[in-house]
Amino acid sequence: MIVVTRLNGTRFAVNPDILERIHESPDTHLVTLDGAAYVVRESLAEVVELIANYRASVLRRAHDLPAVTGYPLSLVRSPEPEEPAKDPEPNHPNGR
Numbered sequence: 001m002i003v004v005t006r007l008n009g010t011r012f013a014v015n016p017d018i019l020e021r022i023h024e025s026p027d028t029h030l031v032t033l034d035g036a037a038y039v040v041r042e043s044l045a046e047v048v049e050l051i052a053n054y055r056a057s058v059l060r061r062a063h064d065l066p067a068v069t070g071y072p073l074s075l076v077r078s079p080e081p082e083e084p085a086k087d088p089e090p091n092h093p094n095g096r
Helices: 043-062
Strands: 002-005 011-014 019-024 028-032 037-039
Touching: 002 037, 002 043, 019 043, 028 043
Parallel strands: none
Antiparallel strands: 002 011, 019 028, 028 037
8 A cells, every 4th residue: 555645634545556547737636447536745756656665565575475385486477378279170070
């Protein structure tokens, strides 16, 4: 979570993973994936920096976790795509 400040001075935390966009006009608006919008005192650059620091801290904490024997912490990779099944022979009975 990142902590930002409303125009009235109250602070709140927002999950940066649900932010769809951030724009300045001139106030900074945070717009979430569900369409909720928040106007904050921080500049666009400051919010981007908060998000970068938050994500870096998540990676740092994950790196600092103790390794489980035989299962070191690593990035999860997508499995290799499987080859498509071959079509059965068209003129063979039962497609075999």
